[in-house]
Amino acid sequence: MAPRHQRNLTRRKMLFALGGAAVAVPAIATLTPYAIGGEAGTSAAGSLPVTIANNSGSFGNASVHLYVVGNLDGRQVRLTPEGTVVPIALSDNGADGFTDYAIPLAGSGETKLSLPHMSGRIYVSLGEKLKFKAVADGNGNAALQYPAGWVESDPNYGVLHDCAEFTYNAAGMFCNTTMVDMFSVPLSIRLTGEKDQTTGTLRDGGRSAAFTAVQRIEEFARLVVDDTRIIAPGHGLDAGLFPKDYLAPYIDEVWSTYTGKDLKVTTNAGTFTGRVRGERFTFDGPASVSFAKPSTRDVFFCDGNLAAPNDGTTGPVAAVLGAGFNRSTLLTDPAQPATDPAAFYRGELTNHYAKAVHAATEDGKAYGFAFDDVADFASYIQDTRPTGFTLTLTPF
Incomplete structure (x- = not known):
């Protein structure tokens, strides 16, 4: 199969459709109800069993908050804690001006979801909940402002969080972990089907090694935000944290x-x-x-x-x-x-951030920049006959 940068569906088109603090417009997304405690929710035709596993070792299930956001029939939607897919509404904002779309994990063990054909993001936050804000887009329709952990003024800047991205349709399941914008929470993804594939897993000590490696390069050192995240250099440049003429x-x-x-x-x-x-x-x-x-x-x-x-x-x-x-x-x-x-x-003179996150993973693959899929070095997997998908919070 051709490398992804040579196919019609490019990583970069997905990235700019989903990312950032600006109003995001994910691809078509729909979800069936989820169930906690090890039993999947009601399955729709073509639905894919999804497992969320918390092996972080640092946060209990009660401290992990899950969010699934997407788009259905041209309208942005979200999954409620009760397992209902509902459109985004401006009235979802609470007294603090933000929504609360958090889905709790099971009291213990794994959490099961069921996904029909969709594209979107699965966010996880640790300790604190994320603040998604419902706003009106250019056409007056309700839409979401996504977390932008690389922007100091963003309400989620101090929250430990990350996400994985996926597209599940009639052609199969296409998914990746991403460090294009930042690196924070160690996540791995597993896809079963015609093959059993896993990517994104960090080697022992990989997270701290990446933080240390970036801090050692003078021009990159300011991209490290305490022990919370490393900001990608492009965003660092926009924030005045990185030299504009470095390369x-x-x-x-x-x-x-x-x-x-x-x-x-x-x-x-x-x-x-x-x-x-x-x-x-x-x-x-x-x-x-x-x-x-x-x-x-x-x-x-x-x-x-x-x-x-x-x-x-x-x-x-x-x-x-x-x-x-x-x-x-x-x-x-x-x-x-x-x-x-x-x-x-x-x-x-190189992208030392991308170098560090690649060195941190067991398989050497990561999405350190938008076209890291060139020659197949991205933390991306796909299967044309998927039978299951697992997102795992791995040890820090």
């Missing part, structure tokens, strides 16, 4: 190097051959695509001058370039994407 010398060297020689980028569409011509990196091959010089922010967000439209040509090339910049492989390998992880993040 400029590396970007300039890439531009200079490929003024005099070719860079080859292979995608599903074929191999593109590129050189810098008149300040633009222009590629010929299956199509002609061209990029202006990106900024440090463009690289970390895989956006701006590295924006990747879902067009089958410019988009896949942009994704490979974005991965090459983040992994600092563009100067060492003129044939991209580079596929040897031993060659990733070797430069002094």
Whole structure:
């Protein structure tokens, strides 16, 4: 199967549909009632058994709060503690101005849910509940503002929380843990079906090792928020916590190097051959695509001058370039994407945040930036005939 950056469903499109403090618009989502204490709720046709396991060792089930949010028939919905799917309503906001959509875990042991076809996020918060705010979108419809743990003014900034993302439809189950915005709660996902797959699991001491590794790099040190989370460098840059020109010398060297020689980028569409011509990196091959010089922010967000439209040509090339910049492989390998992880993040100027979260996982896979799925290094799994999905809070 082709790497995800070469398919129509791109990680980046999902990411920007779901993420951030702005009003989010998840893909179509619906849920059936859940049951606690080990028995699944009423199953709908095609429903997928889901298990939530708290193996954190630091928080009891009573201190773990679960949220499932999504979209049904063009309306944003949420799952109530009673197991009912209801639309988001502005009246859901309480006296404090926020909703309380928390679903408690079972008193002990695992918690069971049943998911029909849907896409969305499962959030977990530890100790405190998350504050989702219902607001009116541009069309006057009720929508949610999602937690943005990388924004100091966000009401959830002090809350220990994280999430996993998934799409379950007639084609199968597609799911991932994510560190694209931040890294906080150790989570793993398991998917059973035609195969039995697990990803996202941290190695022993992996969380603290990641925090320490990021703190050791002067430019990245301010991204560590106590023992709560590490903020991704793009968000750190926007918050004034990270130098805006950090990658400029590396970007300039890439531009200079490929003024005099070719860079080859292979995608599903074929191999593109590129050189810098008149300040633009222009590629010929299956199509002609061209990029202006990106900024440090463009690289970390895989956006701006590295924006990747879902067009089958410019988009896949942009994704490979974005991965090459983040992994600092563009100067060492003129044939991209580079596929040897031993060659990733070797430069002094690199995405040390992504390097740290990859080093923290047992399988070396993580979603450290939006196109970390290039060459299959993201904490992403899929199955076309799924039989079960498990989200586990793993030890800190």
